[in-house]
Amino acid sequence: MSWLTWRQYRAQAWCALAALAVVAVLYGVTGPRLAGLYDTSGLPGCARTGEGCERAQSAFAAAVGADGLLTGLFYLGLVLLLVLPAGAGMFAGVPLAARDLESGAFRLTWTQGVPRTRWLLVRLALVGSAVAALAGLLSLAVSWWAAPLDRAGALPGAGDAGLPGRFGPLVFAAHGAVPVGWALFGFAAGVAAGLLLRRQVAAMAVVLGVLAAAQVLVPLLVRPHLAAPVRTEAPLVLGTGAGAEQGTIRIEGDRLYVSTPVSLPGAWVLSVAALDPAGRAFTGPVPAACHPEAGPIGACRQAIDALGLTQRVAYQPARRYWAFQWAEAGALVLLSGAVAAGTAARLRRGVAP
Incomplete structure (x- = not known):
């Protein structure tokens, strides 16, 4: 089954590896440049003494804003990790079951020596692990690169200088552990939509809508209440x-x-x-x-x-940042597991036309 899964997902796998390699090179080469701007802006001294922060923040923000490459890479990192859940759902989750159901290949694959539930669970584990690894590595690269911005955002005067804060809805969802949880949720939602709708294009549209709505509603209605303010x-x-x-x-x-x-x-x-x-x-x-x-x-x-x-x-x-990160990531992982379990139960009852 591992060989078959690789054969079916090799195009997605090579694209993901190529994207990961490009991100690693871009952020690895330019990361020291951003860290150098932080060191020369005076922010390290501000962090130690608490004095001169407004001037240092303005100098750092101006230096980053004047560097088009660094500004572009910051927004590129946000876009990559914000669209990753929908991409995982549409191009990894949906085809897992919908491809065989739409083409009729399930009549062959589900009548072999491997039971249909085991067929689903093994593929969920293999592809889901790959999705989690990709999200984790991308988030690690982007978070490492953006660490000077995060440190600056936690010092006085960051808001006046226009620097992004770590708790900002877009930055929070694209740094740390949260992208892994969102990627797994997108993948699980894609599998469920593909199994229920049995048509890849329709399932992709549903996944895109569900992920877009969830990524808007969670920061507004759920994240602020993970702990009493x-x-x-x-x-x-x-x-x-x-x-x-x-x-x-x-x-x-x-x-x-x-x-x-x-x-x-x-x-x-x-x-x-x-x-x-x-x-x-x-x-x-x-x-x-x-x-x-x-x-x-x-x-x-x-x-x-x-x-x-x-x-x-x-x-x-500010001290609750990582507690919020792990709480949201853990909740998304549990939700993904529940969706996967429901999908397996639905498959066990039978979905063939």
Whole structure:
């Protein structure tokens, strides 16, 4: 069965190996270049002392942004690992059962000495292991290359410099252990769709839709709740001093939205809300001093300060990054196993037309 599986998947295997080799060369050659920009920007000193971070972050962001190759490789890594689950499902998972069902070859392969359930499980193990290995190696290469960006993102001033944070939805799904879980889930979904629909093109379309929806919904609805967020509250004071311009005031009709900057290096900020003295969400009314015709902005800031507002911030701390990585990857692996088990049970009951 191993020989037969190789014969059926050799085209996909050679393409995957070629892509892996190209990625290894590109990221292996340019990785020291990105690390050198990090070292010369002043960020190592900022990490030790906590001083001069804003200047160092700006220098590092400017140097990376001015290098078109490094910028392109950063986005290439994101694209490769974000489309890998759909690719694994469409080109590795769907053909595993749908190819034989659509062509009628199952009448031969399923009547040999190997039971149909064993036929499926062995192929699931062989191809699934290859998919996991490919995802793991690609993620390892991209994560190693992007390590200076991740370290910079965990230091003060990264957000102001425009550097990506590790908890960003796209970066999180393309670094660390999570890509392996997503690739296995895409593969399992492809096998299930191929077995149920028995048509490769239709199954590929379904897998593409399922993976696209899942990769949008999980960061929005699931990932923020893998652990209870930390909440902090502090008086919301805009003031009129040198840092007053950092506060945000937004007026929409009769609603007022106000906030002050949040400094939580490397954290995932989920929400920032202004509360009134009673602890309720504050959205107005708008003080008279804040109307456009009322006068200078300083008077508006003083009027808002007089309201006695509190700012509540809900966030996931930077130290939870790897806990979130392993939690999401583990959940996806378990879900993939459940889908595979359901597929095997469906095959055991019989699916022949």
